[in-house]
Amino acid sequence: xxxxxxxxxxxxxxxxxxxxxxxxxxxxxxxxxxxxxxxxxxxxxxxxxxxxxxxxxxxxxxxxxxxxxxxxxxxxxxxxxxxxxxxxxxxxxxxxxxxxxxxxxxxxxxxxxxxxxxxxxxxxxxxxxxxxxxxxxxxxxxxxxxxxxxxxxxxxxxxxxxx
Amino acid sequence: xxxxxxxxxxxxxxxxxxxxxxxxxxxxxxxxxxxxxxxxxxxxxxxxxxxxxxxxxxxxxxxxxxxxxxxxxxxxxxxxxxxxxxxxxxxxxxxxxxxxxxxxxxxxxxxxxxxxxxxxxxxxxxxxxxxxxxxxxxxxxxxxxxxxxxxxxxxxxxxxxxxxxxxxxxxxxxxxxxxxxxxxxxxxxxxxxxxxxxxxxxxxxxxxxxxxxxxxxxxxxxxxxxxxxxxxxxxxxxxxxxxxxxxxxxxxxxxxxxxxxxxxxxxxxxxxxxxxxxxxxxxxxxxxxxxxxxxxxxxxxxxxxxxxx
Numbered sequence: 179x180x181x182x183x184x185x186x187x188x189x190x191x192x193x194x195x196x197x198x199x200x201x202x203x204x205x206x207x208x209x210x211x212x213x214x215x216x217x218x219x220x221x222x223x224x225x226x227x228x229x230x231x232x233x234x235x236x237x238x239x240x241x242x243x244x245x246x247x248x249x250x251x252x253x254x255x256x257x258x259x260x261x262x263x264x265x266x267x268x269x270x271x272x273x274x275x276x277x278x279x280x281x282x283x284x285x286x287x288x289x290x291x292x293x294x295x296x297x298x299x300x301x302x303x304x305x306x307x308x309x310x311x312x313x314x315x316x317x318x319x320x321x322x323x324x325x326x327x328x329x330x331x332x333x334x335x336x337x338x339x340x341x
Numbered sequence: 342x343x344x345x346x347x348x349x350x351x352x353x354x355x356x357x358x359x360x361x362x363x364x365x366x367x368x369x370x371x372x373x374x375x376x377x378x379x380x381x382x383x384x385x386x387x388x389x390x391x392x393x394x395x396x397x398x399x400x401x402x403x404x405x406x407x408x409x410x411x412x413x414x415x416x417x418x419x420x421x422x423x424x425x426x427x428x429x430x431x432x433x434x435x436x437x438x439x440x441x442x443x444x445x446x447x448x449x450x451x452x453x454x455x456x457x458x459x460x461x462x463x464x465x466x467x468x469x470x471x472x473x474x475x476x477x478x479x480x481x482x483x484x485x486x487x488x489x490x491x492x493x494x495x496x497x498x499x500x501x502x503x504x505x506x507x508x509x510x511x512x513x514x515x516x517x518x519x520x521x522x523x524x525x526x527x528x529x530x531x532x533x534x535x536x537x538x539x540x541x542x543x544x545x546x547x548x549x550x551x552x553x554x555x556x557x558x559x560x561x562x563x564x565x566x567x568x569x570x571x572x573x574x575x576x577x578x579x580x581x582x583x584x585x586x587x588x589x590x591x592x593x594x595x596x597x598x599x600x601x602x603x604x605x606x607x608x609x610x611x612x613x614x615x616x617x618x619x620x621x622x623x624x625x626x627x628x629x630x631x632x633x634x635x636x637x638x639x640x641x642x643x644x645x646x647x648x649x650x
Contacts (some may be wrong), residue, residue, distance in 0.1 A: 198449070198458040200465055230638060232472040261466045297464035298641075305641035314529045 183243055184223035185211065185285065188275040190250065190268040192289050201244055201252065201264040202233070203297075206304050209235040211288045213307050215281070216325035223281060228319040234304045235319060249273070364422040371411030475635045482516025483525075490518055492617050499604040500527075501579060503602050504625065506597045506632050507543060510534045515597075515632040524579045531638060536568045542586030542598045548597045549611050552582045585609045587618050589625050597629040 189207055193199050208224055215223035224239040244250055244266055251267045277285065292300055304310065309324040482504055490496045501519035505512040512532045519525045532539055542548040550566075553559050558582065563569045574580075581602035588595040599618055603609050618625070633639055 185399075194454075196454050198461070200461065202465060203461075232475060233469065234637070234641075257462070257466055259470075260467065261468065263462050265462075297461065297468055301468060301637070301641040302643050305637065306643045314531045316527070316530060 180225070180243075182208065182226050182240060184275055184277060185224050185281075186240065186244065187247075187268060187273065188251060188277055188282075188285055189289065190266060191271045191273070191275070192286065193293055195271065198253075198265040199267070201241065201266050202236075203292075203300065204244065204266055205236055205240045206234060206300070207211065207288050207292055208240055209237070210304065210307065211285050213249065213309065213321060213325070214284050214288065216321050217328065218280070218284065220322075220325065220329075222285065222321065228320050228321060230310070230313050230316055232316075234310065236299065360422065360426065364419055365415075367415040367418045368409065371415050374411040391458060469634045471640070472637065475632070475637065476637060478628070478632055479516055481543070482632065483518050485624065486516050486518035489617060489621055490538070493601075493610070493613055495608055495610070496520075496601075497608075500602065500608060501581070502599065502601050504597060504599050504628065505532070505539050506629050506636065506639070507534070507595065508633075508636070508642070511541070511638070512539050512598065512633075513636055513638055515636065516628065519579075526578065528576070530579055535589045536569055537563075538584045538586055539598050539600055542600060543588050543595055544586075546595075547587045547615075548584060550584045551606060552584075554582065554606070556580075579604065582606050584595060585611055585614050587615065589629060591626050591630065596626065599625060 185208055186204065189204060189211070190199060208226065210226045212222060212226065215221070223239075224237075226239055228235050228237055230236075243266070245252055249269045251269060253265045253267065255263045255265070257263060258324060292303055295303065308328045309319050309321060312324060312327075313319060343517055408459055486504060490500075490502050496502070498519075498521045501517065501521075501524045503514060503518075504516040506515045511534055514527060514530050514532075517525060517527065534543075538548045538550055541550070552562050559582075560571060560574055563574050565573060578601065581604055583603045583606055584600060585602075586598050586600035589597045589599060601609055643650045
């Protein structure tokens, strides 16, 4: 199983079982976990390629995986206005997940910080991440570049304050 | 009359008989204490006729504390058992109510979860519709800029007009028109507020600038006067030489900038552009205000950011 598959299933397993999780929210939660992991370790948690579009960060690989994976159920429904709703649920919630203590900590933090947020507030959290405040084009997001840039700026500010 | 089959033996054995015993168990004790009093009185049997004896026994019985204690305990026992029965009934009612409330609570919790999910789905739909609206508005603004540029003579393949919305510390591209397909494309979708001639137009009300033809001089000019980074200038699809921009105001404050640019020098007629812009300010202002209400960079911007440096 690829790392992002483990991450996706772990996140789903930790979300409240009686609540629906939209595919959009799940993907954005993985983005947030990935970004926080970059800041802590300098490497990627999910190894996903992130793209920026009008709804914020997304990943076609994550969306594709959620649709293909046997352990994940994708439920389609339509709203009164014809909008397609895609909700994901996990078949087997008791699977053991190959995640380290640090990864688990970040993923749990992301769930705690964002799962109960309404969409407007959730989007504010996503749009408040450094890469999205800095990005000026639709297309690929280089999280590694932004994480280095962010860390450099933070250390510059700290050293300036010490001086 | 009820037959023997009507008797609820289970209730009789489990409730009625224990209850009767608990209520009247003191009665035999009372009778026993009365008998004891009588027995003690026999030890000091008085002399005299039968009437005197009867009065004596009666007085002895009435004066005996054991019989009064028995009567008192009997009364306390009856009152206590009755009270306990009443309390048990109340407790049963409370228990039933608790079970009913717990069931109602779990139903409500389920309904709350359902409604929260439904709210979540509707909010996502709203956000997606806003994003679609943002795109449609971009197209509408682009069409309006086409209409505007048709009113200006000599705007051809080498020219472009863009509309930018000001949002606290950046300018967001909300519409663009050019006859050249490459120049029409969106490369950068937002620009820092202290950079380029968009910023100059916004700060000074208008900007008219002509840049050097020589590439090196052009780069130096952009870095020196527009505070732009060299690598970003190199990435630009359209390296314009002439610019004319004006700030758009809603009557109270400046809310955006319209910028005409041309790769050829001397094409932009400033007087003509200024007249056209002033004639269409209200419409441009309306487009900017609408863009402001749906643009994701504006809507999802936190008042106080955690990460921005």
